[in-house]
Amino acid sequence: MTDDKSEPKIIIDSDWKEEAQQEKERLAEMENEAPQGAMPDQVSFIHLINLLAMQAIVGMGGMQDPSTGQPLPADPMMARFHIDLLGLLEEKTKGNLDTDEKSLLSQTLHELRMMFVQITSAPSPQAPPTES
16 A cells, blocks of 8 residues: 655646647537538638637647647647737727627637747747756
8 A cells, every 4th residue: 555645746737738638629529510622601700710729829839730640730820819809809809709609709818818828938948048
């Protein structure tokens, strides 16, 4: 019998990873529902949120190149730009959104900001370790 207190516990916050995966799956579902190259019948605010969120995810290196299957290179400046666009949209539409739109925008912004902080605060694999 092992003593649980002697072994260090590592707690990893994988919520953002799960949420990003769910977002990818949801977007893939939306792609599969529509024929290739087909546009939605109606334009909606939710489509705009999804479009900007997808661009932010691409900028964070969260998508694969469909031809190679390799992850697309991260472009944090592009990711931040699209997250900031969503923030601006939230600010400028305050009081004009229905409950679902407001909730989706708020939740999407929160998730993207958390992902961005995680990605940009992670040490670079090429950076030498810092001495304390």
